[in-house]
Amino acid sequence: MNQDIYEIINYSINQSKPNIALRKYLKHISFNDGRLFVIAVGKASWLMAKTVTEIINKKIDKGIVITKYNHSNGIIQDFEIYEAGHPIVDEHGLIATKKVLEVTKNLNANDDVLFLLSGGASALFEDTDVNLNCLQQINKKLINSNADIQEINTIRKRLSNVKGGKFARHCYPATLHNFILSDVISDQLDSIASGPTVNDSTFKKQVININKKYNLNLPESIINNDTITNLNNVNTTLIGSVKMLANNLKDICTKKGYKTTIVEDDVNYSYKVLYDKLIDLAFNNQNPSNKLAFIFTGEITIEVKGSGLGGRNQHLALLCAEKFKDLNNTTLVCVGSDGSDGPTDAAGGYIDNNTYQKAFSLGLNISEYLNNYDSYNCLKKLDQLIITGPTNTNVNDFYLLLIG
Known part of the structure; x- marks a missing residue:
């Protein structure tokens, strides 16, 4: 590989890292008088969490990072760091997500949750009533098919207790501040990492069509699993995109x-x-x-x-x-x-x-x-x-x- 190509790759990736934009937006954020919890999920979550600790002055009561194996770069003060499977969810992802849900159990209206989201979180951030082996098989079938990411994430939302706006419901009545690094076309927010903290735009007919198209054989209980469309405790900022x-x-x-x-x-x-x-x-x-x-x-x-x-x-x-x-x-x-x-x-x-x-x-x-x-x-x-x-x-x- 010649030097030009090497430098083009390095420059384009380095300039697309989330810390540059995140620093700019965090300087203008205002918090309530209560507690602050920081949850960072995705392949870029370690760097995003680290950036938060360098910028904000408010005490972090608890922070959690969930990222892909080998994607963290050391200890971050006030944070627990978990690594999990990607692109297929594994037991470590389920355990780490349970840790996050423990944090959100006792939130009140004076608390803030800073949610740092990047691509990969569809696999890394999961709480589900579906058997893990079954969940993995459905995801493998979708990923190895010709399904696009919107189709894959439409199904993932129905399998999950945190996707499709459901994690935002777990955070209510606290104020939820979303900072999102987009890895999807047109920056459709509810498709990024299956939209855990934004209103969902997918509907049942789409699920039925995708189920039939890729022979998923999903049970009615999954097809009928509703997503969230009326969130009002969320502020969202897009900090990077394709x-x-x-x-x-x-x-x-x-x-x-x-x-x-x-x-x-x-x-x-x-x-x-x-x-x-x-x-x-x-x-x-x-x-x-x-x-x-x-x-x-x-x-x-x-x-x-x-x-x-x-x-x-x-x-x-x-x-x-x-x-x-x-x-x-x-x-x-x-x-x-x-x-x-x-x-x-x-x-x-x-x-x-x-x-x-x-x-x-x-x-x-x-x-x-x-x-x-x-x-x-x-x-x-x-x-x-x-x-x-x-x-x-x-x-x-x-x-x-x-x-x-």
């Missing part, structure tokens, strides 16, 4: 001398559709007079059919390798801003016009790896994985096409 990620990418690419275009900042469709768009752009813009950068941000969907290891970004990158062999000076970078793509330690991968020949010389059959959905192991052998480690942010994925 649009911000796109603009950060544009800034750094422009500084690097690329003529830069944000093509789409709301990708929310099959990887096959984005593949076609990337190939068309690459072939139609060869040998430019100036270096070109084309930016897509959002989230592709993919139905996993093989038994290999990979993620949607790695799979898309590898899929483009064969076509790219006929191009010149062309590179594709596919990255998850949170540092994890699928159940791997990679944020994504990159390929260029030399990747296919490199694979051939190493005796690697790219088609076989793709058919088995084993992009991680192929890119690892090619030394073309992108590994950032946990980034302490989560504003969705980006796909960067560089030409020249």
Whole structure:
């Protein structure tokens, strides 16, 4: 990976971290005279909680962080820190959420709850009446299908006692201050982490259709599990989004001398559709007079059919390798801003016009790896994985096409 690409990835992710915006907004917050509780949930929750302790002057009566395994960076004063499973909920997530609900049992109208939410909380923050094994199987089926994140979270809300506005009800009558780092398209608040603290906009007919579409066989008790639509104790501030990620990418690419275009900042469709768009752009813009950068941000969907290891970004990158062999000076970078793509330690991968020949010389059959959905192991052998480690942010994925 050349130095330009390395610097583009680092800059765009670092500028998308929540601490910068959170510092600005926290300076203007006013609290009641009662107790203050801080709950931080999601992949960026450790950094968000740490930022709170550095900015606010009011005593924190209790703080809790729930984040993904290996995503915390040490002790935070006045906070209990829990790590749990993602993207599939596990027992540690259920236990940690119970700890949060113990905090909310005896709140009064003079108390404040500062709720710091980032992507990943749909798996990390869960209280449910559903058997854990059953809950895990439903989530696995949804994630491995071609369901988009809105469909997945619509079902998750019905499985949960804290999603779909229900956690805000647990906090009543305290004042709830939401600070949300968005990882969803159009920043639809009730879809971010399945909307635990905002009014829900989904309805029963959607649940019925999704249940049928993906053969989930959900019982009536889950389909009929209502969400919350009339919250009035909540103040919400959006502190970051996928649009911000796109603009950060544009800034750094422009500084690097690329003529830069944000093509789409709301990708929310099959990887096959984005593949076609990337190939068309690459072939139609060869040998430019100036270096070109084309930016897509959002989230592709993919139905996993093989038994290999990979993620949607790695799979898309590898899929483009064969076509790219006929191009010149062309590179594709596919990255998850949170540092994890699928159940791997990679944020994504990159390929260029030399990747296919490199694979051939190493005796690697790219088609076989793709058919088995084993992009991680192929890119690892090619030394073309992108590994950032946990980034302490989560504003969705980006796909960067560089030409020249």
